[in-house]
Amino acid sequence: MNDDAEAGTAPTGEVPSAARRGPISHAIFRVARAHKMVAGHLLREVGLHPSQELVMMELWEHGALRQGDLARRVGSDAATMTRSVKRLEQAGFVRRIPSSTDKRSVIVEPTPASIALRRQVEAIWAELERTAAGDFTPAEREQALTSLNRLEEALSRHAATSAEPECSDSL
Secondary structure, eight states: OOHHHHHTOOOTTOOOGGGTTOHHHHHHHHHHHHHHHHHHHHHHTTTOOTTHHHHHHHHHHHOSEEHHHHHHHHTOOHHHHHHHHHHHHHTTSEEEEEOSSOTTOEEEEEOTTHHHHHHHHHHHHHHHHHHHHTTOOHHHHHHHHHHHHHHHHHHHHHHHHHSOOOOOOOO
Protein backbone atom coordinates (compact mmCIF):
# COMPACT_ATOMS: atom_id res chain seq x y z
CA MET A 1 0.00 0.00 0.00
CA ASN A 2 1.40 3.47 -0.81
CA ASP A 3 1.79 6.28 1.72
CA ASP A 4 -1.21 8.20 0.32
CA ALA A 5 -3.52 5.22 0.70
CA GLU A 6 -2.27 4.67 4.24
CA ALA A 7 -2.91 8.32 5.09
CA GLY A 8 -6.42 8.07 3.63
CA THR A 9 -5.83 10.71 0.96
CA ALA A 10 -5.60 10.60 -2.81
CA PRO A 11 -2.28 11.53 -4.40
CA THR A 12 -1.98 15.25 -5.13
CA GLY A 13 -3.99 16.23 -8.19
CA GLU A 14 -5.74 12.89 -8.58
CA VAL A 15 -9.43 13.46 -9.23
CA PRO A 16 -11.86 10.63 -8.44
CA SER A 17 -14.06 9.66 -11.36
CA ALA A 18 -17.16 11.07 -9.61
CA ALA A 19 -15.47 14.50 -9.46
CA ARG A 20 -14.09 14.60 -13.02
CA ARG A 21 -16.79 17.03 -14.12
CA GLY A 22 -15.64 19.40 -11.37
CA PRO A 23 -11.83 19.36 -11.32
CA ILE A 24 -11.53 22.98 -10.14
CA SER A 25 -14.02 22.39 -7.34
CA HIS A 26 -12.13 19.27 -6.34
CA ALA A 27 -8.84 21.19 -6.36
CA ILE A 28 -10.39 23.93 -4.18
CA PHE A 29 -11.50 21.28 -1.71
CA ARG A 30 -8.03 19.67 -1.60
CA VAL A 31 -6.24 23.01 -1.20
CA ALA A 32 -8.66 24.19 1.51
CA ARG A 33 -8.28 20.92 3.42
CA ALA A 34 -4.46 21.02 3.24
CA HIS A 35 -4.39 24.71 4.18
CA LYS A 36 -6.63 24.10 7.19
CA MET A 37 -4.45 21.16 8.33
CA VAL A 38 -1.25 23.23 8.21
CA ALA A 39 -2.96 26.24 9.80
CA GLY A 40 -4.42 24.02 12.52
CA HIS A 41 -1.02 22.60 13.37
CA LEU A 42 0.52 26.08 13.61
CA LEU A 43 -2.39 27.55 15.57
CA ARG A 44 -2.39 24.73 18.12
CA GLU A 45 1.05 25.97 19.18
CA VAL A 46 -0.60 29.18 20.49
CA GLY A 47 -3.74 27.48 21.84
CA LEU A 48 -6.13 28.33 19.00
CA HIS A 49 -8.38 26.18 16.85
CA PRO A 50 -8.62 26.92 13.10
CA SER A 51 -10.83 29.93 12.35
CA GLN A 52 -10.51 31.36 15.85
CA GLU A 53 -7.69 33.52 14.50
CA LEU A 54 -10.16 34.94 11.97
CA VAL A 55 -12.45 35.93 14.84
CA MET A 56 -9.55 37.64 16.57
CA MET A 57 -8.47 39.38 13.34
CA GLU A 58 -11.92 40.94 13.02
CA LEU A 59 -11.84 42.11 16.65
CA TRP A 60 -8.32 43.52 16.33
CA GLU A 61 -9.31 45.34 13.16
CA HIS A 62 -12.73 46.65 14.22
CA GLY A 63 -12.79 46.54 18.01
CA ALA A 64 -15.81 45.33 19.95
CA LEU A 65 -18.56 43.78 17.82
CA ARG A 66 -21.95 42.24 18.43
CA GLN A 67 -21.51 38.46 18.41
CA GLY A 68 -24.04 38.09 15.58
CA ASP A 69 -22.18 40.65 13.47
CA LEU A 70 -18.92 38.89 14.23
CA ALA A 71 -20.41 35.59 13.04
CA ARG A 72 -21.52 37.19 9.76
CA ARG A 73 -18.12 38.84 9.21
CA VAL A 74 -16.34 35.50 9.65
CA GLY A 75 -18.96 33.52 7.73
CA SER A 76 -19.89 31.38 10.70
CA ASP A 77 -23.15 30.12 12.09
CA ALA A 78 -24.34 31.29 15.49
CA ALA A 79 -23.66 28.02 17.32
CA THR A 80 -20.08 27.75 16.05
CA MET A 81 -19.42 31.39 16.91
CA THR A 82 -20.78 30.87 20.42
CA ARG A 83 -18.39 27.94 20.97
CA SER A 84 -15.44 29.89 19.54
CA VAL A 85 -16.12 32.95 21.65
CA LYS A 86 -16.52 30.83 24.81
CA ARG A 87 -13.15 29.16 24.15
CA LEU A 88 -11.49 32.49 23.40
CA GLU A 89 -13.00 33.94 26.57
CA GLN A 90 -11.75 31.00 28.66
CA ALA A 91 -8.28 31.57 27.20
CA GLY A 92 -8.47 35.24 28.21
CA PHE A 93 -8.40 36.68 24.67
CA VAL A 94 -11.93 38.13 24.53
CA ARG A 95 -14.55 39.44 26.91
CA ARG A 96 -18.32 39.15 26.43
CA ILE A 97 -20.49 42.02 27.59
CA PRO A 98 -24.29 42.22 27.44
CA SER A 99 -25.38 44.93 25.01
CA SER A 100 -26.67 48.05 26.70
CA THR A 101 -29.07 48.72 23.82
CA ASP A 102 -30.32 45.23 22.95
CA LYS A 103 -30.89 42.72 25.75
CA ARG A 104 -30.68 39.85 23.22
CA SER A 105 -27.21 40.81 21.98
CA VAL A 106 -23.76 40.17 23.36
CA ILE A 107 -20.77 42.38 22.57
CA VAL A 108 -17.41 40.65 22.09
CA GLU A 109 -14.24 42.64 22.60
CA PRO A 110 -10.55 41.74 22.49
CA THR A 111 -8.71 41.87 25.81
CA PRO A 112 -5.32 43.46 26.40
CA ALA A 113 -3.98 39.88 26.68
CA SER A 114 -4.82 39.34 23.03
CA ILE A 115 -2.12 41.81 21.92
CA ALA A 116 0.63 39.19 22.35
CA LEU A 117 -1.60 36.69 20.56
CA ARG A 118 -1.89 39.11 17.64
CA ARG A 119 1.88 39.09 17.09
CA GLN A 120 1.87 35.28 17.22
CA VAL A 121 -1.04 35.01 14.76
CA GLU A 122 0.66 37.43 12.37
CA ALA A 123 3.82 35.28 12.49
CA ILE A 124 1.76 32.12 11.92
CA TRP A 125 0.04 33.65 8.89
CA ALA A 126 3.42 34.73 7.49
CA GLU A 127 4.67 31.15 7.92
CA LEU A 128 1.49 29.77 6.37
CA GLU A 129 1.96 32.11 3.38
CA ARG A 130 5.59 30.98 2.97
CA THR A 131 4.51 27.35 3.17
CA ALA A 132 1.67 27.76 0.68
CA ALA A 133 3.25 30.13 -1.86
CA GLY A 134 6.83 30.69 -0.84
CA ASP A 135 8.26 29.59 -4.17
CA PHE A 136 5.78 31.57 -6.28
CA THR A 137 7.15 34.41 -8.34
CA PRO A 138 5.51 37.81 -7.85
CA ALA A 139 3.61 37.26 -11.12
CA GLU A 140 2.40 33.83 -9.95
CA ARG A 141 1.26 35.33 -6.65
CA GLU A 142 -0.71 38.01 -8.49
CA GLN A 143 -2.22 35.43 -10.85
CA ALA A 144 -3.18 33.13 -7.96
CA LEU A 145 -4.82 35.99 -6.05
CA THR A 146 -6.68 37.15 -9.15
CA SER A 147 -7.97 33.63 -9.83
CA LEU A 148 -8.95 33.05 -6.19
CA ASN A 149 -10.77 36.39 -6.04
CA ARG A 150 -12.70 35.54 -9.22
CA LEU A 151 -13.64 32.14 -7.81
CA GLU A 152 -14.81 33.74 -4.57
CA GLU A 153 -16.86 36.36 -6.43
CA ALA A 154 -18.55 33.72 -8.58
CA LEU A 155 -19.37 31.53 -5.60
CA SER A 156 -20.55 34.49 -3.52
CA ARG A 157 -22.82 35.70 -6.33
CA HIS A 158 -24.36 32.27 -6.61
CA ALA A 159 -24.77 31.96 -2.84
CA ALA A 160 -26.43 35.38 -2.67
CA THR A 161 -28.99 34.50 -5.36
CA SER A 162 -29.73 30.95 -4.23
CA ALA A 163 -29.58 31.20 -0.44
CA GLU A 164 -32.65 31.38 1.72
CA PRO A 165 -33.06 34.65 3.58
CA GLU A 166 -30.91 34.68 6.70
CA CYS A 167 -32.59 34.74 10.08
CA SER A 168 -31.55 37.51 12.39
CA ASP A 169 -29.65 35.79 15.13
CA SER A 170 -30.07 37.26 18.54
CA LEU A 171 -26.77 36.52 20.18
